[in-house]
Amino acid sequence: MKKKISLSPDVPCGCNSGLPYGECHQPIFDAPKEEMLVVSWRIYAESWATNADHYRVQGVYANLAGQIANAGDIRRVLDIGTGRGHGLAALRDVLPPxxxxxxxxxxPECLAAAAQLLGIDALPTNIRRAENSVLPNGYLISTYPAxxxxxxxxxxxxxxxxxVRDSALERLLNAxxxxxxxxxxxxxxxKARSATEIARHFEVKSDADNRTLVEDRVLSIAAERLRPGGILHLVNRIATIDIEATGRAIAQTYRDWLEDMPFQLEAIGAFRYEExxxxxxxRSADLGVNEMPNYALSMLFRRR
Ligand SMILES: C[S@@+](CC[C@H](N)C(=O)[O-])C[C@H]1O[C@@H](n2cnc3c(N)ncnc32)[C@H](O)[C@@H]1O
Known part of the structure; x- marks a missing residue:
């Protein structure tokens, strides 16, 4: 059996967050393995509240929702990675009733917070579905009932x-x-994503790998589920001293990536905000980019 390594809570966390271990991965690694996901979800949901509230008061979500509202007749939206619902609240403010x-x-903790923010009764059978377990190889897995x-x-x-393949969600989206x-x-x-079977299977080694994996999946979902003329809206946090050049480079990367997909890059926008x-x-505290200005970089693609 592997010996558990005990690190001091004061040492910098090995994930390069710049946080002490005790305030970063320690509570997750100290949890019993079968509870790691639940602990990690709770910590993430609490932590993201700081970001989302900060962004909301600076008008980030209102700006992004405005881009959607100005993109045509938009009434049916599939939002992936809804978080605590700040984006949906902003969309509800500007889209038709x-x-x-x-x-x-x-x-599920993010979704429960989203329901509260939006003032809706989300069904527990919709938002608390995952069955978590530990595989014989030691990795964590969530499965979703049919x-x-x-x-x-x-x-x-x-x-x-x-x-993850989720037949019940597919049926709901088909309908x-x-x-x-x-x-x-x-x-x-x-922060426990690296301990999941998904990370092992797809060889996800970093947050950036995970973001690419999710984006890739979202592109497929959008290709399948958007009506012709519908929009795909991707928004990322970017820190840069030259937003024009960074925006151009990122736009080109996406044009190349999406070359064989039915999407046309229609608009790219940058909204300056403070983290x-x-x-x-x-980002990592080591990279020396913490003093750079932050932008919500949005790309709006039109489905052909
Ligand atoms: C950075 S938060 C953004 C939340 C929200 N979109 C916002 O702007 O406030 C990212 C969210 O995506 C969710 N997420 C990440 N990977 C996911 C996946 N593979 N499937 C579904 N949700 C995912 C996370 O749980 C988290 O709530």
Whole structure:
């Protein structure tokens, strides 16, 4: 049996967050293995509240929602990685009253917070579905039962991991029909992701690898579920001293990546904002980029 390494809570965490181990991965690694995901989800949900509240007061979500509202007749939205619901609240403020939004997130604590923020009764059978277990190889896995999910109308929140096959979610989305918009705003994940079977299977070695994996999946979902003329809205946190050059380079990377997909890059936008001092960090403290200006870099793709 592997010996458990005990690190001092004061040493810098090995994940390069710049936080002391005791405030970063320690509570997760100290949890019994079968509870690691639950602990990690809770910590992430609490931590993301700092970010999301900070972004909201600076108008980040209102700006992003405005981009969607200005992109045509948008009423049916599939939001992937809904988090604590700040994006959905902003969309509800600017889209027509007959909107239908499906918000998907793998973190049940985020979804419970989203329901509270939005003032809706999310069904526990929709937002607390994952069955977590530890595989014989030691990695963590969440599975999602095949039983029917309930479409709650205007806003439906569903716990699911978009990397995992989830037949119940697929049935709900099939029944919902095609979407006018698919959103992925601020792609990021909890700190125990590296301990999951998904990370092992897809050889995810870093947060950046995980973001690419999720984005890749979201591109497939958007290709399948957007109506022609619908929009895919990808938003990422970027720190740079030259937003023009960085934006151009990132746009080109996406044009190349999406070359064989039915999407046309229509608009790229950058909204300057300040990161909070705590919360979920954008980047390593080591990289010397912490003093750089932060932007929410949004790319709006039109489905051909
Ligand atoms: C950085 S937060 C952004 C939340 C929200 N979009 C916002 O702008 O406030 C990223 C969210 O994506 C969720 N997420 C990450 N990977 C996911 C996956 N594979 N499937 C579903 N949700 C995922 C996380 O649980 C987290 O709540």
């Amino acid at each position: 007959d909107i239908r939004i499906v918000g998907v997130d793998e973190n 039983g029917n999910l309930i479409d709650q109308g205007s806003i439906t929140l569903i716990q699911s991991d978009v990397i 919902a029909g095609s979407f006018d918009a698919v959103c992925l705003w601020f792609n990021g994940v909890h 909070p001092t705590g919360g979920v960090l954008v």
